[in-house]
Amino acid sequence: MTQRVYVLAVTEEFSPKRWLIGEPLESGRLDEQLLPKRIALPVFASDALSSVAYGPQEMFLVLTIGGLAVLAHAPWVALGVICLIAIVVAGSFQLVRAYPSGGGDYEVAHRNLGPRAGLVVGAALLIDYVLTVAVSVAAGVDNVISALPALAPWRVELAVALIALLAIANLRGVRESGAAFALPTYVFIASVVLLVGTGLVRTALGDPPVAASSAYAVEADPITQAGLALLLLRAFASGCSALTGIEAISNGVPAFRRPKVRNARITLLLLGGVSISLFAGITALGVISRLHYAQDPCDLIGYADCATRPQPSVIAQLATAVFGEGAPLVYLVTASTALVLLLAANTAFNGFPLLGSVLAANGFAPRSLANRGDRLVHSNGVILLALAAALLVLVLRADVNALIQLYVIGVFVSFSFGQIGMTVHWLRLRRTRRREFRMLPLAISVTSALCTGAVLLIVTVTKFTHGAWAVFVLGPILWWLMLGIHRYYARVRAEIAADRTTVFGAKGDHAIVLVEELTKPTLKALDYAIAARHATLEGVHADVDPEATMRLERQWKAEGVRVPLRIVPSPYRDVAEPVVEHIRRHRAEHGPEVVTVYTPKLVGLRWWEHLLHNRRSTRIRQRLTLEHGVTLALVPWRLHPDLPVGPDPRPLPGDARRGQPARPVVRQQHRPARERR
């Protein structure tokens, strides 16, 4: 088993995850060209399309509350959702050209409405990535259970297990390979089209499909006009969950084949078209087959042992109604649905680090998130995402309906901020470059800003009491946190900025070699210290254990080291403090010389080795870094030099969407350097 340099990255900071992960997957060696449309569509659309699996379901669920009378309004509500999709697509369509760098709504808001507005979008999106994972996985489990009701008792465990699976896969570094995405997505589209098609044809032939749930009556309390309006709004708000994921493309432009913008836009149109038709089709079938879907199956009069028996998902019900109980096609539909939902969840694992790096580049997230090629960082992102999603799933018992309540808000925050930003963008264009300005784009942006804004309002109002409040608590906290980080960086930058006032001019050059035992690493450190020809040089040993000290002194003589050995007392079995005292004393006597402290450092390659090494010397160094005029010289001694070392060949989550060139698997070649003065 060859261990590469990324193992080192871990030895710096232990993470049990390394356990789970081990060797890079072969998939890490997949070809890494930019994505052609036919591949980009599935990669970016799985999120948006999969939401068609729960969008209509949530809509029906809310309508069913009002009883059959209200259910009749389904088509109109659906129409509203469809128009909204069209509008949002149109909005992103322009956004993609105006800001092709992949910053998406965040960038637009940031550039046009100021960093704080951008940050709102950033926070909203971060939260939404978490929810994408939670909702998609929960919905996926729903469909699995619809096919295999036996699994019902393990709903939550199943969901958590799937999240863990996705996390591990991404930690190991699965490139979002087109192939892996294309097949399931296209199968999903095809099977749903087939489903809808067959259903409509049967209806045309006068044999409309009938959902099993149509047999169950729903008792509903008489409802006022106002109540009806509110209910329809809620249904609409829930249906809007079908819009989640459309933003993915505007965040992934860099990953497209040239001409990037053009391809991205075409893909966007395709995506819009497909999701509209799927949404319309499923709703139509639902209405035709008189499907009833209740939040709690026990509200369905006549539904046997509702307490234990789970309610099949809408897709599953329709498939059964159209193809007949237990037909293989039913399993195809549910399986492909579940699979696409998983892929959708996976996209979040790729989007999260990507957004993170954009935020970091603007100084709103730990700068390390911006480091390309830093696996550990991305891994932490993946783990963070997984934990948050798992927590959500646990708390809300993997209940899609409960999760959806939190979901849509984030998306529409980013949509509306993005479109408001676009509006500002056009207006500025109008002022600055009159020639390029056109009226239509502005109009589109304004409308879609208004619509998305209105929907955001509706969603908030109708869902706030159903759990959406949580988002309005977490969002601001996140926002505030990111601002704080930004402030911190600003302060540090100011602190370390080069200025004329601070004068450097260290003089004198004393060197100390910290000696614990006289081992090879220590001898090497001594040797290097000598080679560096410092003005003065001494070995220093803290007298923690008199016996050990004696032994050392004897050895020191025996080896004939040409450097004086100084023993400093350590009454408290502590090394750092006595050495610090010694250094201070030296600087007190010899004036403020630069003191270079040499310490040997054992370097192991295996992730667990650091658990057995260097704790102490690291602490000592930590302490020494606080002394004035001290430089720490680490002389590495590499253990088991047989293990190979090289750059980490594994792809990073989000690389594909970022359109990153792949790091080479083999070592880099010698490249000439140019010198400047």
Next chain:
Amino acid sequence: MTQRVYVLAVTEEFSPKRWLIGEPLESGRLDEQLLPKRIALPVFASDALSSVAYGPQEMFLVLTIGGLAVLAHAPWVALGVICLIAIVVAGSFQLVRAYPSGGGDYEVAHRNLGPRAGLVVGAALLIDYVLTVAVSVAAGVDNVISALPALAPWRVELAVALIALLAIANLRGVRESGAAFALPTYVFIASVVLLVGTGLVRTALGDPPVAASSAYAVEADPITQAGLALLLLRAFASGCSALTGIEAISNGVPAFRRPKVRNARITLLLLGGVSISLFAGITALGVISRLHYAQDPCDLIGYADCATRPQPSVIAQLATAVFGEGAPLVYLVTASTALVLLLAANTAFNGFPLLGSVLAANGFAPRSLANRGDRLVHSNGVILLALAAALLVLVLRADVNALIQLYVIGVFVSFSFGQIGMTVHWLRLRRTRRREFRMLPLAISVTSALCTGAVLLIVTVTKFTHGAWAVFVLGPILWWLMLGIHRYYARVRAEIAADRTTVFGAKGDHAIVLVEELTKPTLKALDYAIAARHATLEGVHADVDPEATMRLERQWKAEGVRVPLRIVPSPYRDVAEPVVEHIRRHRAEHGPEVVTVYTPKLVGLRWWEHLLHNRRSTRIRQRLTLEHGVTLALVPWRLHPDLPVGPDPRPLPGDARRGQPARPVVRQQHRPARERR
């Protein structure tokens, strides 16, 4: 809020615990003299005495299974346990003198039966510390619930919360202050004595107390002779849980006041006497009051709503029987019992790191565990212990009876190995120093070795199927792990041992300053590099971002840095690899010179700062440590120099039992150093 150097220890490796912990407690400044007997007794005895709280209970529980006929045998079983206590005390009594260093059974086995045997004891004890926490906390919760039945539904949560509480307390650094221990322990002893006394007096006066549970019949299947024998053995085995904790004293000799051994032995005798009398008294009362205690209250015929209503602990039942329902004394007894059980759990938090450091000193545990004054290490031990115990409590639903099944084994493994070791010790003495050899000690050791061995066998046989098997799985794994660590250290020691063959003699001296931006820290690094007067010196910048490079070059000229700046290309936005390439190239051209790489290092004092810094440069350093002939020179730049720095004043878990001198709260004073050649 002043942050001291220990915060740094944390910035090295982030641990969320720091969050929970914050500032050291005032208790950290308690006086730190060695312990006089009257204080040592409670400190070391709480574990042993508290086990009297569940020992008899477990015995009664098992006997009750056999029905009233079998219950009659209680006195004889108790007698067996009492004799065993006496024997074990006698055994430890000699052990304390023979091995006063505090290694206890582990040391005896290690020295006399070889490291592997010692390791068995070590593993057994480690597991037992975990069980001490789990059992004591669970039993404590039992007594709390007996007093306040309303808390019954939260049994598990309560237990976990208590464990967390103990962990946090120990992380913050509570010294095992005599005072804190003395009061509850003595109150416990007093209250139980009062309980027993009153009970016996009332019996003498012809008004014996009657336990409420005596009213409930127990149905028991007719039982064979063999069955009876086995049942009695099981009862005995369960009763033996009263012996846990006696080993504490032999592990804590160094903490006693001089004459250490004598005081330790006297304390040991006191301890033995007290626990025997308490055990005897409680059993007697149990028999007199015809107490019935079933594993599942529903086995008690006539026990109303047994499903929901918890069964009061034996102590609680006796207290009620003696003092009457709801008498204040009842609450005193149960409260002091609960408190002592908590203290017992706390002792494990002190013993665990102590044993860890002994194991580490022998190279069987990560060496860092041996570092005195290394808070982080101890903290990790505490957290590990807490997590393990919490897991156990969760899995076994804080069910004392279930936990007890795992418990006794470890104790008796260490007892028997310890006593076998002692036997060997005496026999060797007989061979080597005939004059000092006496027959009696040998006899004692042999008997107690045989008895404890026999009990170990009984315990294993009677409990294996009841869950004890888990111990026989975990133990060996732990054992094997520790052996592996030992082997690893041995290999490394061999690898780095100084020998005549390896020749050092590095020559040449080239220095590189890694430059990212031209900030104060970088300028300081340049300045130090210049001060060190290396043979050759250059600044190196990896061209990750052309713009930034341009800017740097302009600034470089502007600042008029007297060092050539070399730009190395970085096609993969990576810094480490290009620099490595550059160094190799240099060494290829100029021969194998020592290359010193200067990097500025930002040093923050707050635990969260490292999250925002240095990730990348740390990675780069990590990579550079793998290159031949490279020395890393860190030039620290301290942020916000206003925060104070000093040694960590807080006491470490286990210090009290280790008899450690306290680290000073104020800075150490200047101490003269002696020079040697």
